[in-house]
Each structure stands twice: as structure tokens, then as C-alpha cells.
Amino acid sequence: MMDSTSGNARSRTGRSRALKHAAFGALAVATMAGCATLGRATFAEPLVELRDVRIVGLGIDGGNVDVVLSVYNPNRYSLDATRMTYRLDVDSVQLGNGALDSRFVVPSGDTSMVRLPIRFTYRGLGEAGRQLLSTGSVNYRVRGDFTVVTPIGNFTRPYDRTGRFNTASRPGP
Numbered sequence: 001m002m003d004s005t006s007g008n009a010r011s012r013t014g015r016s017r018a019l020k021h022a023a024f025g026a027l028a029v030a031t032m033a034g035c036a037t038l039g040r041a042t043f044a045e046p047l048v049e050l051r052d053v054r055i056v057g058l059g060i061d062g063g064n065v066d067v068v069l070s071v072y073n074p075n076r077y078s079l080d081a082t083r084m085t086y087r088l089d090v091d092s093v094q095l096g097n098g099a100l101d102s103r104f105v106v107p108s109g110d111t112s113m114v115r116l117p118i119r120f121t122y123r124g125l126g127e128a129g130r131q132l133l134s135t136g137s138v139n140y141r142v143r144g145d146f147t148v149v150t151p152i153g154n155f156t157r158p159y160d161r162t163g164r165f166n167t168a169s170r171p172g173p
Contacts (some may be wrong), residue, residue: 043148046079046106047072048161050088050140051113062121067096069114069142073106080105082154085144086116088136089163095120097144137166 022023052068067088073079087097096118108110122129132138143160 013169042075043155044074044158045157045159046146047074048142048159050142050165053165056117061123062119065096067116067118067119069116070111071114072106072111073107073108074109077109078105078148080149081146082149083147083156084114087143088116088118089141090125091131091139093125093126093128095125095128132165134166137164139163140165 026122049070049072051070052066054066054068055063056066057064067147069086071079082101084100085098085103086100088095098116098118100114100116104112104114128138139162141160141162145156145158147154149154
């Protein structure tokens with residue numbers, strides 16, 4: 001015959017073990033969430049600048065350009081990006097937008113060049129094109145977001161940069 005006190009002790013031991021497992025699981029989830037939040041908080045926004053624009057094709061309504069952005073990584077770790085969305089405005093006119101789905105890495109404290117293909121229409125350029133032709137420079141804004149791979153998971157962070165593109169400071173062919 002089973003002693004009722006030993007059955008109660010086993011039942012309490014089972015509940016105690018279940019509570020310990022639940023507490024451990026909750027602690028693990030909280031720790032991972034905290035690390036992800038800390039990782040996002042310690043992530044410094046990469047500095048993105050328009051470096052070059054090269055016409056690669058012209059048609060009746062517009063053309064295609066390759067836009068080269070320099071991406072500087074101010075973080076203490078490599079920036080391992082799996083996706084980059086972008087929108088490029090010249091003066092206040094949208095030149096183009098899109099997404100780069102190929103992986104690229106920017107080492108800690110270093111700069112990498114990222115080439116983006118953009119299709120444009122002549123009608124969309126108007127005054128900005130005339131200003132670039134007459135003065136050799138034009139205001140721009142480039143914005144979008146990066147999807148970054150980290151040891152604690154992937155996360156997406158925005159970037160937004162304005163500047164003045166000058167054809168005289170453009171790298172040679």
C-alpha cells in the first residue's frame with residue numbers, strides 16, 4: 001500500500017520541477033529579448049553618402065544609372081547586411097528607389113562602396129538635371145534601411161542622409 005505522504009511529496013517535487021523549468025524558460029526569453037534590445041540600442045546608424053552616379057543606358061523616356069553610395073560603419077563590429085532599401089531624391093525630386101538583396105559586409109570603422117541600379121525618367125529630373133548641368137552640383141537625400149545579421153538575430157535599422165553631390169569631386173573613370 002502507498003503512503004499518501006510519499007505521493008504528496010512526489011507531486012510537490014513534480015510541481016517544483018515544473019516551476020523551475022518555467023522560471024528558467026522565462027528567464028532565457030527575457031535575457032534574449034534584453035540582448036536584442038541592447039543590440040539595437042548600441043547599434044550606431046551607418047553613414048551613407050552619395051559618391052558617384054554613372055549613366056549606363058539612355059532611352060526615349062529616361063534611362064538607367066548606377067548610383068554608388070559609400071557606407072561607413074561607426075560600430076565596433078562588422079556590419080553584415082543582407083538587405084538594403086533605398087530612395088534617392090535629387091533636390092526634392094525622387095530619382096529612384098529599390099532594394100538591394102545581395103549580402104555585403106562593412107568592416108568595423110571602415111567604408112564600403114555599394115552600387116545601386118536606378119531607372120529614371122527625364123520628366124522626373126527637370127530642374128535638378130538643369131542645375132547639375134549648369135553648376136556641376138546638386139542637393140540630394142538618400143534614405144532607406146539596412147537589415148543586419150547579428151549573433152542575437154536579424155534587425156532592420158533606418159538611415160537618412162542629405163548632402164550636396166559635386167561632379168568635380170567625383171572619382172575618375
